[in-house]
Amino acid sequence: MTWTSALGRGCGWLLNHLVHGLALTRISPNALTFIGLVINIVAAFLFGHADAKNADWMFFSAGCVIFTAGAFDMLDGRVARRNNQVTVFGSFFDSVIDRYSDVVLFFGLLVYYGRINRFRYVVLVAFVMVTSLMVSYTRARAEALIGQCKVGFMERPERIVLVIIGAVFSHWGAMGPVLWVLAVLSTITVAHRIVYTYQNTKHLAAQG
Numbered sequence: 001m002t003w004t005s006a007l008g009r010g011c012g013w014l015l016n017h018l019v020h021g022l023a024l025t026r027i028s029p030n031a032l033t034f035i036g037l038v039i040n041i042v043a044a045f046l047f048g049h050a051d052a053k054n055a056d057w058m059f060f061s062a063g064c065v066i067f068t069a070g071a072f073d074m075l076d077g078r079v080a081r082r083n084n085q086v087t088v089f090g091s092f093f094d095s096v097i098d099r100y101s102d103v104v105l106f107f108g109l110l111v112y113y114g115r116i117n118r119f120r121y122v123v124l125v126a127f128v129m130v131t132s133l134m135v136s137y138t139r140a141r142a143e144a145l146i147g148q149c150k151v152g153f154m155e156r157p158e159r160i161v162l163v164i165i166g167a168v169f170s171h172w173g174a175m176g177p178v179l180w181v182l183a184v185l186s187t188i189t190v191a192h193r194i195v196y197t198y199q200n201t202k203h204l205a206a207q208g
Contacts, residue, residue, distance in 0.1 A: 018071075019078045029080035029090055033097050036072035039065055040101040044108030047167075052116065056171040063167030066105065070160055073098070095136070098156060102132050105163060109175075124179050131186035132159055138193040146200045152189030154182070 022032070043065040050058035076094065080086045106129040113121040135154055142149035159182060166178030 019075060019082055022075060022079050023082040026083065027079070029076040029083075029085055030093050032072050032076040032079060033090075033094050036069045036076070037097050037101050037104070039069035039072065040104055043069065043167075044104045047105070047108030048111035048115075050112050055112075059167045059170035059175065062108070063164045063170075066160065066164050066167065069101065070164075073101075073160075095140075099133060099136060102136075102156065102159065103129060106132070109179075121176070121179070124183060128179055128182045128186065131183060131190060132156075134190045135186050135193075138190050138197070142193055142197040142200075145204075146197060149193055149196060151196045152192045154185040154189040159186070 043062040046058045046062035046065065050062075077086075080090055106125050109125045110122055110129075113119075113125060135152065136156070139149050162178045162182055166175035168174075
C-alpha cells in the first residue's frame, strides 16, 4: 500500500465517521449547507481585515477556515443521502448558498486590496468574481436547454482549492498568480460552455 492510498483510506474513514455521527443527530442537510456559508463569511472577514503587518497570518488562517467550510460542503449531500433527506429544494438551496459562498470570499479579497490601495487587484478580483458566477450560470442555463453541460475545467472545487493555495501560501505571494489563473481558466470555461451549448442547440433552431 502506498502512502497516497493510505492517506485516501484514512480520509475516507474519517469522512464516513463524520457523516455517520452527523446523521445520528438528525441535523438538516440544509443547516449544514448554511453553516458552510457562515464559515466562509468568517474567512472573508479574515481576508478583509488583513493589513500589511498581519496579512500572511490572516490569509493563512482564512485558508484553513475555507478548508473547514469545504468539509461541510462535502458533508451535507452525504448526510442527506444517509438519512434519506435528498430533496429537489435541497439541491436548489445548496447551489444558491454555494454562489453566496463564492462571492463572499472574493468580496473579502476586494476589501483587502481596496484597503491597501492595490487598484489593479481590486479589478482582477472583481473580474474573477463575475467569471466564477458565469461558470455556474452558463452551466445552469445550458442544462435547462440540453440536459447536461459539464464541460470546462474550472468548477467550484477547483476554484476553492486554488483560493486555499493562494491564502495558505500568501507569504510567498501566491494569491496574485492564483487570481490570474482563476481569471483565465474561468473565462476559458465560460467560453467552452457557450460553444458547447451552441453546438448542441443548432439542431433545435433548425427544427424550429
